[in-house]
Amino acid sequence: MDSDVRRYLDELVGRARAVLGDDLVGAYAAGSVGLGAYQPGRSDVDVALVVVRPVAGPVKRTLVDRLRHEALPCPARGLELVVYRRDVAGSGTPEPGFEVELNTGATMPFRATWDPADRPAADGRFWYALDRSILRQSGLALLGPPAADVFADPGxxxxxxxxxxxxxxxxxxxxxxxxxxxxxxxxxxxxxxxxxxxxxxxxxxxxxxxxxxxxxxxxxxxxxxxxxxxxxxxxxxxxxxxxxxxxxxxxxxxxxx
Known part of the structure; x- marks a missing residue:
C-alpha cells in the first residue's frame, strides 16, 4: 500500500474512534486499496466503517467535520466513506442501508448524505451492495474482525x-x-x-x-x-x-x- 495512504488511513481510523467510541467495531479499506489495484493520482480511497447501533444526527455531523478533506487532507483523488450498522453489513441486502456517506477530496465534489432516502436515484443506489460484496472478498481490515466475517454478498x-x-x-x-x-x-x-x-x-x-x-x-x-x-x-x-x-x-x- 502507498505509504501516504497508509498514514492517512491510520489517522482516519483514530479520528473515527474518537467520534464513535465503542460503537465503532470495524474499519475496512475497500475499492482499489482492498483489491490491490490502487493507482496514485487516479484512484480514490474507499473506506467502510461498521458500527453497533444507529448513529445519531449530531454524531454523523461531527464525524463528517473531522474526516472531510479540509480537516484531514486526503492524499488520493478523494475519500469515499460509508458507515454501516453491523446488522446491515452482514444481511446481504441489496439496499443502500448506510448510516452516513461522505465524499470529499481536493478534486472530488463534497457530498455528505445523512440517510439513504436522501440519495438521488439518478446517482445510483446499486453501489453499496456491490461495494459490500467487494468488501466481503477483499476488504482490508484496519480495525476489527476480518471483512469476510462482517460483510455479506447479495443473493x-x-x-x-x-x-x-x-x-x-x-x-x-x-x-x-x-x-x-x-x-x-x-x-x-x-x-x-x-x-x-x-x-x-x-x-x-x-x-x-x-x-x-x-x-x-x-x-x-x-x-x-x-x-x-x-x-x-x-x-x-x-x-x-x-x-x-x-x-x-x-x-x-x-x-x-
Whole structure:
C-alpha cells in the first residue's frame, strides 16, 4: 500500500474512534486499496466503517467535520466513506442501508448524505451492495474482525440485477459524439469488464486485472487492451465503441441465469 495512504488511513481510523467510541467495531479499506489495484493520482480511497447501533444526527455531523478533506487532507483523488450498522453489513441486502456517506477530496465534489432516502436515484443506489460484496472478498481490515466475517454478498439474482443497473447507469452518462478519444471511456470499458468477470467467474478483480483476464480471449480484446493502456496515459477509446461494448456486456449479464 502507498505509504501516504497508509498514514492517512491510520489517522482516519483514530479520528473515527474518537467520534464513535465503542460503537465503532470495524474499519475496512475497500475499492482499489482492498483489491490491490490502487493507482496514485487516479484512484480514490474507499473506506467502510461498521458500527453497533444507529448513529445519531449530531454524531454523523461531527464525524463528517473531522474526516472531510479540509480537516484531514486526503492524499488520493478523494475519500469515499460509508458507515454501516453491523446488522446491515452482514444481511446481504441489496439496499443502500448506510448510516452516513461522505465524499470529499481536493478534486472530488463534497457530498455528505445523512440517510439513504436522501440519495438521488439518478446517482445510483446499486453501489453499496456491490461495494459490500467487494468488501466481503477483499476488504482490508484496519480495525476489527476480518471483512469476510462482517460483510455479506447479495443473493445471486440481486447481484445480477445490481450489475445490470450499474451498467445501465454508465450507459446513461453523456459521451462526446464521433470517433474522437473520450476521456473516461477507458473506465467505462474496464468497469464493464469487472462486472462481467464477477458474473462469469464469481470473483472481484481490479478493473485492469479484469480487463487483462477478458482480453486474452474476448472478441473485444483490442478495445480492452487500449483501455488498459489509457490508464497509463495512452489515448482513451471513443465514446461510441465504449458504449457498444458496455451494451454487449449488459446483455450477456442480463441473459445469465
Amino acid at each position: 445471486p439474482e440481486d447481484l445480477r440485477r445490481l450489475l445490470v443497473e450499474a451498467l445501465r447507469w454508465w450507459l446513461a452518462l453523456p459521451t462526446p459524439p464521433g470517433d474522437a478519444p473520450a476521456p473516461g471511456a477507458e473506465d467505462a470499458v474496464l468497469g464493464a469488464c469487472r462486472a462481467l468477470v464477477r458474473c462469469r467467474d464469481g470473483v472481484w478483480l481490479g478493473k485492469v486485472d479484469a480487463g487483462r483476464r477478458l482480453a486474452a480471449d474476448d472478441p473485444d480484446g483490442g478495445l480492452i487492451r487500449r483501455s488498459i493502456a489509457a490508464r497509463r496515459g495512452g489515448p482513451p477509446p471513443a465514446g461510441p465503441e465504449a458504449r457498444a461494448f458496455q451494451q454487449r456486456v449488459l446483455e450477456r449479464i442480463a441473459a445469465t441465469h
